[in-house]
Amino acid sequence: MQTIERLGKLWLTEVVLGDFDVRAVLIPGKERVVVWDTLAHTDDMAAFLPMTRDRELVIVYSHADWDHIWGTAGLPDGNRTILAHDLCRERFSTEVPTTLAEKTAEDPDRWQAVQLFPPTTTFVREQAINLGESTLFLHHLPGHTPDSIVGFLPDEGVLLAGDAVETPLPQVPAECDLVGWIEELGRWQKDPRLRTVIPSHGAVGGPEILTQNIAYLRRLLKGEIMAIPATLSTFYRETHLANVRAWCKGGQ
Numbered sequence: 001m002q003t004i005e006r007l008g009k010l011w012l013t014e015v016v017l018g019d020f021d022v023r024a025v026l027i028p029g030k031e032r033v034v035v036w037d038t039l040a041h042t043d044d045m046a047a048f049l050p051m052t053r054d055r056e057l058v059i060v061y062s063h064a065d066w067d068h069i070w071g072t073a074g075l076p077d078g079n080r081t082i083l084a085h086d087l088c089r090e091r092f093s094t095e096v097p098t099t100l101a102e103k104t105a106e107d108p109d110r111w112q113a114v115q116l117f118p119p120t121t122t123f124v125r126e127q128a129i130n131l132g133e134s135t136l137f138l139h140h141l142p143g144h145t146p147d148s149i150v151g152f153l154p155d156e157g158v159l160l161a162g163d164a165v166e167t168p169l170p171q172v173p174a175e176c177d178l179v180g181w182i183e184e185l186g187r188w189q190k191d192p193r194l195r196t197v198i199p200s201h202g203a204v205g206g207p208e209i210l211t212q213n214i215a216y217l218r219r220l221l222k223g224e225i226m227a228i229p230a231t232l233s234t235f236y237r238e239t240h241l242a243n244v245r246a247w248c249k250g251g252q
Helices: 086-091 095-106 178-189 208-221 234-247
Strands: 002-007 010-017 020-028 033-036 057-060 080-085 121-123 126-130 135-140 149-153 158-162 196-199
Touching: 020 196, 080 086, 086 121, 178 208, 196 208, 208 234
Parallel strands: 033 057, 057 080, 080 121, 158 196
Antiparallel strands: 002 010, 010 020, 020 033, 126 135, 135 149, 149 158
């Protein structure tokens, strides 16, 4: 199932992949169109395709997890740039093709149509994309993965958060820089320009999403063994348990 909706000048499309959802964003500009993540399959870009034809296109990968990057073949390939963090391109030579091979072996009818398109341009700390009347600023924010980035539209007060935050809770690998992750989210939390947070997974909201995620990450950092909220879906219940096992001594 796929949905599309408008938020200010942005377009948001969302697909359900088994037991979780994932979101992509299209930002139309006078100079060019930006697509933030291409989701998991060529078909997932059908909603954005009419808005990207005959336009200069910049595709931004928030990070190289499969559910954010496999739909690129569903967009025009003539006049486009694929932009991501430098570490994202490295993952295309290692785990990205491995994951695709594994999923194709499990379900060839669904996944054999997927083509991999690595970034054509990369950056290390920050990158700006001129949209004509506004600018999208990209910032490295490692945490969920080492290559994770966020995007900020100051004129709209919108933070494209990727997987740096999630609702109801983020996935927190054992090897991540949790202290740095918390610090960077805290910097965005204090930015007075920020009004809207668009995570790749879960509900769109305001700065309270950052507050909730920071509180959760801090509890993990302290090693607190948190109870499982009764309202969690099966997917997020399993994610929470994995986080606790990774970060909380004696976690079950």
